[in-house]
Amino acid sequence: MSIVALRDAVVLLGRFPALSGVDLEVGASEVVLLQGPNGAGKSTLLRLCAGLLRPHSGRSVVLGHDLSKSRAAVRRSVGLLGHDTALYDDLTVTENLQFLARASRIELTAVGSALERLGVSARLHDVVVGRLSAGQRRRVALAGVALRRPELWLLDEPHAGLDQGGRDLVDGLVSEAAADGATVLVASHELDRTLELKTRRVTIAGGTIIADVADSDAADTDAADSDVADSDAADSDVADSDAADSDAADSDAVDTDVAGVAGGRGS
Amino acid sequence: MLADVWLVTHKDLRIEWRSRVTLSQVVPFALTVLVLFGFALDANRGVLNAATSGLFWLTVLFVTVVAVTRSTAIETSDGACRALLLAGIEPSAVFFGKTLAVAVQILGVEILMVGGVLVFYGATVESLPLLLATCAVATVGIAASGTLLGALVAGVRARETVLPVLLLPVLAPVLIAASRAFDDALGVLAVDGWSWLGLLAGFGVVNAALGTLAYGQLLEEA
Incomplete structure (x- = not known):
């Protein structure tokens, strides 16, 4: 059974066609890299698959549910990491995840292990999220x-803002999810990292899929894909150096904040 | 459903308790407005006594704007409402949970404000049950309407200025009905306050029904 089955899918943001005529079929345990320039429609595609956007036309089925009819059922079974973190600034790290666990009917004991898996140190568990650095968030x-151990992982630039250890953890997480039978869609500009994880590479431009290459065919089309990716490489490089700088600053900020917390503000 | 309602209410109240917005900003704001009204009308004590109910509920509406703006901001900050949608909580449970949290905060402020009008305006309570029932029923309607309109403007730029423009006219029936019921409870006018309470209850039921039907769609658009 296809986990994602889009046929001629169109998504309008206002009157703007963010996706137009998208055909995509993704099976279980596949790791699909979505690539393309800024504004190509990668994030919109992920939000569509998460059931957060209504398709304007075409046929869009995710996890067996038609997105034009039952998006709520899809939302319960996917995990989406977007550009924003969807966390509450005034709740602590633990409170945020406990809220999510209760809402999703998950045992609270899973919270600790999830935080441990992502390398969030115990000293940060009782710190309010608003005081964390971007990387820690x-x-x-x-x-x-x-x-939530979703059946479908939708990750939008999952490596952004993370230090080397965090990036390795993300890669491990994606590999484990796929090994457990989950399907993963990753939108990323960090081709050097994500290429190792993927089983397919889908290139989007102007809201349309212009290339869909399985792992075995990748070598033949690397040159063609790199043309599309090149337009973003410069942006990505700048962003990377910014991210590295901010990571360093962020870790300082966390240390300072934690010291501040220990010294005064309770959480 | 009830568990999810409480989950959302508990979350919002915990956030409020930690940020102290109501305690440190809304309560002083409400009491300051009451005192300023008193300064403006104190020269004519009769006018102040006659206007006490209206001034009280007008201040409550101002407080509501602040509380709803804050409640909406909690969900729009950093895409937090996406977590509610992806967690699979029924949108109606989110609506009632947030309504309850806003109502609790407004009720807390109202209790302090009742003390304020008794002390500053020299008002006296002639029917405590009517006064308490008016506060409870009016506040639920106000909170439901505010939560619904807060979600409506959540995706709008400059929502902080759009919200009062939409909310205050919508709450005009509450201002009228609650003021009349308060007039009776404070012995200012010889009206049947309990019948005005029926109008307030109707307002609350209509807004609760609208929220149940529309909040999910509005949350998705936020």
């Missing part, structure tokens, strides 16, 4: 996705 958000 990203890890907590990923722990929230992992906590």
Whole structure:
């Protein structure tokens, strides 16, 4: 059974066709890399698959549910890491994940192991999320996705803002999820990392899929794909250096914040 | 459903308790408005006494705008409402949970404000049951309407300024009915306050029904 089956899918954001005529079929345990320039429609495709957007036309079926009829059922079975972390600033790390666990009918004991899996140290568990660095927030958000053990993982730039250890954890998480039978769609500009994980590479431009290459065919089409990716490489490089800088600053911020917490603010 | 309602209410109240917005900003704001109204009308004590109910509920509406703005911001900050949708909580449970949290905060402020009008305006309570029932029923309707409109403007730029423009006219019936019921409870006017309470209850039921039907769609658009 296909986990994702899109046929001529069109998504309008206002009057703007963010996706137009998308055909995509993804099976169980596949790891699909979505690539393409900024504004190509990668994030929109992930939000569509998460059941957060209504398809304007075409046929869109995810996990056996027609997105034009039953998106709520899809939302319960997917895990989405978007550009934002979907965490509450004034709740602690543990409170955020416990809220998610209770809402998703998951045992609270799973919270600790999810945080441990993402390398969120115990000293941060009782710190309010608003005091964490961007990288730490990203890890907590990923722990929230992992906590739910979804059938379909939708990861939008999962490596962004993470240090080397965090990036390795993400890669491990994706590999484990696929090994457990989950399907993973990853939108990423970090081709050097994600290429090792994927089983397919899907290229989007202008809201349409322009290339869909299985792992075995990848070598033949690397040159063609790199043309599309190149337009973003410069942006990505700049972003990477910014991210590295901010990571360093972030870790300082966390240390300072934690010291502040220990010294005064309760949580 | 009830467990999810309580989960959302508990979450919002915990966030409020930690951020202290109501305690440190809304309560002082409400009491300041009451005192300023008193300064403005104190020269004519009769006018102040006659206007006490209206001033009280007008201040409650101002408090509601602040509380609903805050409640909406909790969900729109960093895409947090997406977590509610993906967790599979029924949108109606989110609506009632957030309504309850806003109502609890407004009720807390109202209790302090009742003390304020007794002390600053020299008002006296002639029917405590009517006064308490008016506060409870009006507040639930106000909170439901505010939560619904908060979700409506959540995806709008400059929602902080759009919300009062939409909310205050919608709450005009509450201002009228609750003021009349309070007039009776405070012995200011010889009206049947309990019949005005029926109008407030109807307002609450209509907004609860609208929220049940529409909140899911609004949450998705936020």
